[in-house]
Amino acid sequence: MKNVEGYSKKVRTPGEKTGLGPGALVFVGKPRPEAVRVDVIHYDEGRLVELYDVSAEECANLVAQKGVTWINVTGIHDVELIGKLGKCLGLHPLTTEDVVNTAQRPKVEEFPDYIFIVLKMIYLGQRTDETDTEHLSLILGSNFVVLFQEKEGDVFDGVRERIRSAKGRIRSMGADYLAYALIDSVVDHYFLFVEHFGDVIEDLDDRIIEDPKPEDLALLHKIKQNIIKIRKVVWPLREEIRVLEKGESPLIRSDTRVFLRDVSDHIMQIVEMIETFRDLISGLHDLYLSNVSNRMNEIMKVLTLIATVFMPITFIAGIYGMNFEYMPELKWRWGYFAVLAVMLLVVLAMIGFFRKKKWL
Amino acid sequence: MKNVEGYSKKVRTPGEKTGLGPGALVFVGKPRPEAVRVDVIHYDEGRLVELYDVSAEECANLVAQKGVTWINVTGIHDVELIGKLGKCLGLHPLTTEDVVNTAQRPKVEEFPDYIFIVLKMIYLGQRTDETDTEHLSLILGSNFVVLFQEKEGDVFDGVRERIRSAKGRIRSMGADYLAYALIDSVVDHYFLFVEHFGDVIEDLDDRIIEDPKPEDLALLHKIKQNIIKIRKVVWPLREEIRVLEKGESPLIRSDTRVFLRDVSDHIMQIVEMIETFRDLISGLHDLYLSNVSNRMNEIMKVLTLIATVFMPITFIAGIYGMNFEYMPELKWRWGYFAVLAVMLLVVLAMIGFFRKKKWL
Amino acid sequence: MKNVEGYSKKVRTPGEKTGLGPGALVFVGKPRPEAVRVDVIHYDEGRLVELYDVSAEECANLVAQKGVTWINVTGIHDVELIGKLGKCLGLHPLTTEDVVNTAQRPKVEEFPDYIFIVLKMIYLGQRTDETDTEHLSLILGSNFVVLFQEKEGDVFDGVRERIRSAKGRIRSMGADYLAYALIDSVVDHYFLFVEHFGDVIEDLDDRIIEDPKPEDLALLHKIKQNIIKIRKVVWPLREEIRVLEKGESPLIRSDTRVFLRDVSDHIMQIVEMIETFRDLISGLHDLYLSNVSNRMNEIMKVLTLIATVFMPITFIAGIYGMNFEYMPELKWRWGYFAVLAVMLLVVLAMIGFFRKKKWL
């Protein structure tokens, strides 16, 4: 709780940890002003206890009792607190190191006593092209789940509601099902994100087909970058959750595995949507460029037509604008009209040439 | 049957399910006005019963009797009915959730008592570039098949005919063969779709080689998007059906496996055709762009030729159009004709230059 | 033999089979006017019998005798005959269905009593960019080979010659070796095809480097499409023949496997050549476009040079072509020559500018 006051706004990167030993507890990310808070929900089929601002020792106590304990940590910038909690719950230093490293990629790691899962939450920003990610770490022990959240606010109110109201099967199942329910909430939330970009791409498609504008290109570029971002977040989960589902860890009961398969299926769906977006975006980019080429061609045709028609006749006019003393045509009675007629012929010939070339 | 009147036209998306627990029965898709209908065909080698508008309990009764039961559900927007049917037949809540989720990707999942298969039917729309998909869910139990269809109308009349007329081996084989026959009908129908696009691509090829037009590009873009769509529908089946064929599920007898291999082979054929289309479309796009470049070059050559020929001689005409008092050439007897001769020389020189550059 | 007269020229596609049951005997392809013909060569080390226009029952008789029987069927559009032959030889309906389906992709399938191999023969058309394929189906039983050919004419005269003259080891080996010899003949023939396209690509390379023409682009496009076509024919064989070679089918003796490895190696070589062609073609396409860009640049330089040089001096001439009453320069004795000198300076300055920009 120390770094609440006087916290620096500097974002820290993994590179700054160079030279430190493994398990060095260094917060990587943008420090936040709020104090880190530990809340606990402890339940079994008949009982439910909710506690706020719990100390590390109390957490360990609750875990030692029968029933499922969900330790929810909001904020990970107080490395001392995280370290103490990790020690009380028997976490490997490499685990706590990753918990406070917001740059850590999504992964699943099995330790002898627990499974460690790193996830990213994605929030839509205010502008279409902005996204915000939150680092989540989930520890699944035999009868407890610790969830470390980087920031205030989450997508787990549905889970809390189901626990409180004893709705569904959550109260009668173990910590593994709770972990599943949390992961499922995160993955379900990805759909909102992916559907949003699907809509934006569809809109862009209409616009680019009808009347491509440079702004569309910039938006396309932004979307492409966001797709790359979410891909980086979702892709590693694909294999890892499947390993969990097919694995042999005693921490995951067999009736929970079918639910993990469901999450796995959702992740596959999101991955397929992202891949489809990549294809669509690349197709839109090609279409944009082709349309620009088409327009350029049309513009050049007009320019060439104008130049080709007017240059010759302007030249003819120039001829008879010369001031030579002896230019017999100038004296002819119908000279002027003859020249106009010649000009008309030239114009018609040029237009005929263009027709033949199918440029008109 | 409740949501027939007053049904909303809003299409619901998976993202709206965020926060709900697993197995939450929420219809995802475009609600339809018709009532959901359950029809049953119950048969064995000697007997055939067809029932219409059957209740969930009657379905369970029929399934309990000897013989194969095909429960065909048309419409999946009445989640209450689907849920009740699922409960009567012992389906996992995650299964019924996916049944009413039209955004669910194709997949095969083995449960202890049944195999759950999600497929998509594709229909050609009225315009070349429109396609329509229908969400199909197939449950294969030991002696029954439940087929959930999103919409009225299907491609299974051939199967019904064979059952009714006892043609072929279908009446003498089990539920697994019925499931195969249904999957096979769906996959066979993909050929119509793929062949149609093959024809469209072939036509486009001829047009783009001869005389590429911007409309062709737009059509190419639409086809590309449709190919991406059908790819998404067919691709996941590839591995899944193969797993079914090679798998060890007791629900699939060995003499049905050879038929599954046949479906698997058809899917591979469609996948290969789609991949070929991607190559062909990409080649056509390149060709279109190259042709546009070639035309641009030709246009620019004409423009340059005209400008290069007429600018110098127009300049010469301009010289002798100046009004200086003392310009000796203007007085010369043959000045005018000399200038015309000079202009001719300039034109010939320019044309010679172009010939040398091979631009003419 | 019925559909000889009054045969329709319509090409039938797999899509038209939609709704039919598995094993439905429907000819897919372009029907041919000739009657379907069944010829048989029956041999062992000491004996050789050749029979023409053999009936299905006679075939079954021959197969029941000692020695190797090669049943060669020319034409597959008489589905009744094919069906009868299949029944006599104990073929699965799915096999005969694929035999008469010219759209069937190449594959290898093991059945309990025989191995079913689908191949495509490729012939070069008269024009460089035309290819023709023939659907071949090969059934390898314990002591017989049935070869179904779509069209008259084949590449197996070498094999027939070796059987007749008892040259090489073919007479002393089993049906598996005969099957190998036939596959090998087909694959060897692919080389002709691939080598032809290699030559065409090499020619194109020279032409595009020296003087790229739009026709080269069209030819490149045609070759690309042909490469896609042959790739589709050869690629599936790659894995399938390897499976046959490494497999455990009792129908293939171990001393034949080393020959299958040789075919497998040839297929790999063809696959590698095709992949190389794809790279070369893509490189040529890039080169073509780059060359077109280069030329465009050169043309634009000439246009810009001309315009930049003549526009300013034409403007100057225009100035002194104005008819103002009071224009002092017009009266000057050396005005005309001064203006010519100024024009010369402008031209030199422009050329200097172009030199600096390295455009000249």
Next chain:
Amino acid sequence: MKNVEGYSKKVRTPGEKTGLGPGALVFVGKPRPEAVRVDVIHYDEGRLVELYDVSAEECANLVAQKGVTWINVTGIHDVELIGKLGKCLGLHPLTTEDVVNTAQRPKVEEFPDYIFIVLKMIYLGQRTDETDTEHLSLILGSNFVVLFQEKEGDVFDGVRERIRSAKGRIRSMGADYLAYALIDSVVDHYFLFVEHFGDVIEDLDDRIIEDPKPEDLALLHKIKQNIIKIRKVVWPLREEIRVLEKGESPLIRSDTRVFLRDVSDHIMQIVEMIETFRDLISGLHDLYLSNVSNRMNEIMKVLTLIATVFMPITFIAGIYGMNFEYMPELKWRWGYFAVLAVMLLVVLAMIGFFRKKKWL
């Protein structure tokens, strides 16, 4: 120590070793003037000895004693010394050959008595687009680690500090943990490098969106080449370190394996970042080109607009600049103003045309 004086600056390449036998000790790389130095840190939980400029025989002596021995060799251009050291420690000639070959790719090789690991250190140069690599070879024996460094200076001061101060678990663990700590230091250092390029790419993105310049393209090209370079260094490690972690070598104790998994995870993170960079760079390149196309279009529009507006009216002016004796319009009272009005109409018509085409 011989090649200190009179060392040649010529960089030697692997190709120069052609014709030599395997294990030929030839230094490949840029020779350095400094003498090669061997320093040793020998420690166990209670004891710590640091020795400088140790001979090969002393090294072997120390290794024979209890405790962990870290032999650090700075400089690998004295092949005699390296060879002698290799012989004393029982290294295979192929190992010492690779130690002195700075062109050797990263790899992990298991020998009966030791594991041989080749790594590359990457340093940022002074300019954004410059990188410098150092060849590192690490030998992990049962109780010793030999680290061969190509150049002075390294990234292992953190490790040395932890050994000296007995901080962390390093003093209580074996040679395998020391090897891990060294590899981890190298990999941690890659983050600095990768983060730097991430920043540069982000800057470029802003610049190219706003106002793309040819210099940006050159920088993009340089970054692309650096990314290719680092990819070559990191990519091979991915699989190799994973093999080490999952392998069964008795040289790596099970409590070290979890640390190797951590390094493996870091490498995956770097690999994913590099892949993301490739995508981003390719997107930026496309954006640059599209922007250039857009600008070209805009320029062409202006040119066409100007030419299309002024060519026709200049032609009209040219008509009435002709000197024909009989041109009735010239005598008209309002001829001049009528012509001006006609010109105005032409200009308005042209602008209307452009509006219709949406070019204005």
Next chain:
Amino acid sequence: MKNVEGYSKKVRTPGEKTGLGPGALVFVGKPRPEAVRVDVIHYDEGRLVELYDVSAEECANLVAQKGVTWINVTGIHDVELIGKLGKCLGLHPLTTEDVVNTAQRPKVEEFPDYIFIVLKMIYLGQRTDETDTEHLSLILGSNFVVLFQEKEGDVFDGVRERIRSAKGRIRSMGADYLAYALIDSVVDHYFLFVEHFGDVIEDLDDRIIEDPKPEDLALLHKIKQNIIKIRKVVWPLREEIRVLEKGESPLIRSDTRVFLRDVSDHIMQIVEMIETFRDLISGLHDLYLSNVSNRMNEIMKVLTLIATVFMPITFIAGIYGMNFEYMPELKWRWGYFAVLAVMLLVVLAMIGFFRKKKWL
């Protein structure tokens, strides 16, 4: 030795073998005028015999004796001799067929009594963009190696030297080590080739960044084709040599396997270099095209600037060059100077417009 005189220069291709049986001994490649020569080196740790122009029978005799026999065949166009040698040494007809087929791809095949390895030697031609390949076939028996070389001259003098001088371990090891030494010599030689192209690409990079020329593009194209060529030669070795190293053939002793791993590592290094070259070349191609686009843009800007500035003022001059009788401005005292001033204003306005567009 027969085809020395009167040998035809026609290059024969694999396609010409169509119709021949397996094992048909037909030379594929460009026939050479020299006689085929068989030389033998027979050695063990204590003894060394070198024989020239040895007959097939003598070869078989030597192989039957103790010690290692290296049979080196220079020239493979005398199929009779090769066939006889093959028969004497017990080679499978398919092996000898591949020996005389210079179009055969690199591969490794295990036969019961020997291992058959096909390699390609690559020589640099005189011009940067020319390469020459030589077909090498290596037979590794239990105590002999046969090396078939297509052409005079090889890269094995280092190996011969080591055998003669008994340097290194070669005399004390078996035929497997000799085979390794020969393969290693070939692979080592690839480095020369690859390093050469690395240098050429580096040069091109500098040139294209500074001042791209069409010749650079042609060179880039040539290099790309050479890279495709060497890739085809090296790529198949990658997997095959690894199979040899990891395999269980009794012909390869375990202490030779570590050397094969070294070759395998060299091949990986070359493969990685080639892949890097592909990336670099593709980057250079993109850079070239982008630079050409940039230049085009610059040229178009100049053209547009000139046209936009001079067209309006030339038009104004044209106005006052008209010969209307009643044009009041012409009579004004300061009309001429007023018009010049207007022209100046137009020029300034245009330049201002260009500045605003950032085109100047």
